[in-house]
Amino acid sequence: PAETLEELVSLCKRRGFIFSGSDIYGGLQGTYDYGPLGVELKNNLKAAWWKAMVYERDDMEGLDSSILTHRLVLHYSGHEATFSDPLVDNRISKKRYRLDHLLKEQTPGVLEAVAGAMGLSEVSLAALVARMLAEPERAASAMNAAGVVDPADGARGDWTPPRPFNMMFRTQIGPVADEESFGYLRPETAQGIFINFKNILDATSRRLPFGVAQIGKAFRNEITPRNFIFRVREFEQMEIEYFVKPGTDEEWHQRWLEIRLAWWEAQGIPREQIQVLDVPKEDLSHYSKRTFDLMYNFPTLGFEEIEGIANRSDYDLGSHTKGQSGLRIQARVMENRHSTARLAVQDPETKEWFVPFVIEPSAGVDRGVLAILSQAYTKERLPNGEERVVLRLKPHLAPIKVAVIPLAKNKEEITAYARRLKAELQALGLGRVFYEDTGNIGKAYRRHDEVGTPFCVTVDYDTIGKSQSGSPALKDTVTVRDRDTMQQERVAVSELAAYLQERLRF
Numbered sequence: 001p002a003e004t005l006e007e008l009v010s011l012c013k014r015r016g017f018i019f020s021g022s023d024i025y026g027g028l029q030g031t032y033d034y035g036p037l038g039v040e041l042k043n044n045l046k047a048a049w050w051k052a053m054v055y056e057r058d059d060m061e062g063l064d065s066s067i068l069t070h071r072l073v074l075h076y077s078g079h080e081a082t083f084s085d086p087l088v089d090n091r092i093s094k095k096r097y098r099l100d101h102l103l104k105e106q107t108p109g110v111l112e113a114v115a116g117a118m119g120l121s122e123v124s125l126a127a128l129v130a131r132m133l134a135e136p137e138r139a140a141s142a143m144n145a146a147g148v149v150d151p152a153d154g155a156r157g158d159w160t161p162p163r164p165f166n167m168m169f170r171t172q173i174g175p176v177a178d179e180e181s182f183g184y185l186r187p188e189t190a191q192g193i194f195i196n197f198k199n200i201l202d203a204t205s206r207r208l209p210f211g212v213a214q215i216g217k218a219f220r221n222e223i224t225p226r227n228f229i230f231r232v233r234e235f236e237q238m239e240i241e242y243f244v245k246p247g248t249d250e251e252w253h254q255r256w257l258e259i260r261l262a263w264w265e266a267q268g269i270p271r272e273q274i275q276v277l278d279v280p281k282e283d284l285s286h287y288s289k290r291t292f293d294l295m296y297n298f299p300t301l302g303f304e305e306i307e308g309i310a311n312r313s314d315y316d317l318g319s320h321t322k323g324q325s326g327l328r329i330q331a332r333v334m335e336n337r338h339s340t341a342r343l344a345v346q347d348p349e350t351k352e353w354f355v356p357f358v359i360e361p362s363a364g365v366d367r368g369v370l371a372i373l374s375q376a377y378t379k380e381r382l383p384n385g386e387e388r389v390v391l392r393l394k395p396h397l398a399p400i401k402v403a404v405i406p407l408a409k410n411k412e413e414i415t416a417y418a419r420r421l422k423a424e425l426q427a428l429g430l431g432r433v434f435y436e437d438t439g440n441i442g443k444a445y446r447r448h449d450e451v452g453t454p455f456c457v458t459v460d461y462d463t464i465g466k467s468q469s470g471s472p473a474l475k476d477t478v479t480v481r482d483r484d485t486m487q488q489e490r491v492a493v494s495e496l497a498a499y500l501q502e503r504l505r506f
């Protein structure tokens with residue numbers, strides 16, 4: 001794995017995986033653009049998820065709901081009231097921080113002093129933040145007295161009382177800018193699934209348990225976006241809402257934990273690089289009965305969340321349904337005066353209507369990309385003393401599957417052969433096949449090692465039947481080089497498709 005985040009950032013920029021957003025105008029904080037190789041890797045990751053979570057199961061349906069969202073959706077979901085992070089300003093440096101992030105960066109002594117001043121003996125960060133938000137004036141004095149420093153310059157700050165900051169992007173919809181005509185960019189893809197529950201049920205006649213999967217963008221106005229694509233303001237999620245009968249939810253929650261860990265393993269993230277955090281009660285989101293966070297061991301950052309698997313109980317469907325009072329909803333929900341749909345199912349035996357519980361495995365595409373890149377990144381010392389950087393990506397995730405390299409760029413017969421071969425291989429549907437004619441062969445191998453291309457296929461004089469030795473035996477054969485072993489094999493062109501298909505099958 002990579003040792004630092006910096007070496008990944010540098011590789012990503014140099015080779016065209018990821019660039020900072022709006023770069024030529026100085027950058028737009030919290031946004032990144034996926035370059036030529038990044039878009040392939042990301043698409044491959046999403047396709048792997050869709051294949052495993054939708055196509056290979058018989059209890060799933062897909063959805064692609066809109067990003068622009070009616071404000072009532074996010075009113076009844078609880079996001080308007082509670083989807084916020086605690087914010088605090090340093091009056092001296094004018095810098096703004098997420099309170100929990102700021103506290104985490106203090107020395108233990110300072111943190112204890114703040115907690116002590118807030119009347120807490122044990123330092124649980126979540127409990128401390130909650131107390132500080134409840135008593136903001138006292139919190140400001142506590143921070144100032146304890147000498148909380150600004151991580152940007154290490155100097156003591158003059159801290160304002162903390163306040164909750166809603167992370168949703170509100171946006172005007174339509175030409176009239178009055179107080180009513182606004183909506184939100186969705187902060188999670190999940191709500192699109194809940195509000196379509198009845199549509200999907202009517203269209204598919206599904207019975208419990210079943211799930212709905214969705215991949216798409218989500219937006220959060222993070223107070224301090226940071227750590228490359230780990231914490232950004234625009235990101236992508238791969239979410240499943242899996243609807244089950246109340247009472248079976250805890251068992252399904254465990255099952256999904258195992259399914260998801262196995263999936264990450266298949267993407268090249270070994271089980272031992274993930275810690276499963278059983279999120280403490282005081283840290284749970286407003287909708288959650290219990291949550292497991294999958295924490296990947298990132299370089300530089302340490303263990304951080306790549307996926308949350310939440311038991312959202314009947315909170316969401318219960319919040320968005322009409323006729324709440326007749327449905328014996330277990331979660332505490334707001335009274336809904338606007339919904340036009342009953343988001344419930346009927347018990348086939350008792351004929352009673354009830355609201356399903358939902359298990360939600362919610363993974364970040366960008367954090368997944370970062371984890372996969374970190375894990376795949378390898379620096380090797382070769383026998384000749386040289387250093388080689390190789391991305392040991394699972395072949396199905398590799399941005400380029402095969403590079404076809406003509407050994408001589410100015411020999412028409414060779415380049416024409418290579419181009420024809422490239423087109424034939426491309427037609428196999430393996431993913432991107434790349435015609436590589438820049439630099440010498442050694443450089444080409446090095447470049448493709450660095451971006452994780454599993455196979456390099458070289459077309460040379462032997463291939464076209466013009467070997468230096470004059471022997472025609474190698475006509476219509478090519479050299480295939482394996483990224484991981486660096487072994488080269490001579491393979492007949494007539495067998496190349498089968499050779500590659502077998503090794504790249506997924």
Ligand code: ATP
Pocket residue numbers: 188220222229230231232233235236237305306307308362363364365366367368
């Ligand atoms: P965090 O605690 O790190 O802010 P979260 O617990 O709020 O994350 P969830 O609401 O559970 O995150 O979202 C599910 C997934 O979406 C996360 O596991 C993560 O992979 C991804 N995600 C959430 N916020 C961001 C972000 N700002 N940038 C990139 N990915 C994100």
